[in-house]
Amino acid sequence: MPIREDLIAEIDALISSAVSEGYERPSDTNDVYENYVWVLCLLAAERNNAAIRYETVREASASKLIFRTSPGAIYTTANDYTHAVLEFPDCSPLEVHVGVKVTGISRVLHECDVAVIDRAEAQLCRAEQVHPRASKVLIAAECKFYTSAIQLNLGRGFLGLTSDIHRKQRYFVTNARSSGAWGIGVVVRRLHGRTRGLFRRPIHRPPVRRDY
């Protein structure tokens, strides 16, 4: 039976339209995927009665969101990068960042695609131009958007990372189907389920010194 040429023509037209929308760059899709996981964190916080606002590096209110295309320093002012501020009743506030570097136990810098950080630590880091300590990163997510099954080396790399940035609330989040990773729907449930208790727990910190 010959193949259907009309279907090949339809696929051709479809892919051509996808190019017009800028879907052909894998790095762009990865950026959107990280942004999606950032939104999942906000959704989880919202379900736990958090007030959410968007802020720039200079702690001004953000009306346009700007995110990094690769991990950078939390204190960089090259662009007015956005983070979300989460305020819970009776809890210390938190911040949700995309693509920031954090310091591991070994004092080596690691990259977190999405990170929920104690706000006091984030403010201290911005003021002092230093990277957050992994111990102050409450949730870290490594995000991988793949069109096929993810490769073993990615999981192996993540396991190595968690040995230096603590193991609790560290997630390998992927859209790809694989026996050891979670699909999109499962990630939503797990992230919501696992963060519920965390967001309810009060975090008491002394007020941070503000020099700016």
Add this chain to the structure above:
Amino acid sequence: MVSVEDADEYRRRIGEVLRRHGFGWVLEEVEAQIGEGKPSSKQISERYTPPADSMFTVQTPKRRRASLVTSEPYSASERLEILLQAIRAAIIHRSVLEAAVLNHVKGITEIEFQPDASTAEVEGTRLGRRHTLTVSRLDPGSSLRHRAEHVLAQLEDEARADT
């Protein structure tokens, strides 16, 4: 099932389309998965080699069954389905993600992705390039998603069709 020749021909032709439009990375990810093979369980009987002993006769234990993992090659129609799933991810998932993000951040009409360096320095590097996500993308994204659902469903039917 579609014949091996037809499945391979569909895969070759769709691969050409993807490569021509700059989606070669999708093919690379597909080929990596196909190259790994399909993990499956295999029931085997454990083998026991008695130690060489001239003084005693060692009784051979009863052979035990064990389930081990093996890798099998994907069939031609499975290879085609992996490719179609990859296109689904590259187009449909991408569009769903964009809509999910834009629909959640109320009051925000534009999201910008900026490299942490000047654009001239980062073109072609892993630092990514500047791009934006605006609400004006929602409608074209939705239309693209529906078209993709339609054509991929037909191709999936072809992949499963009897010869």
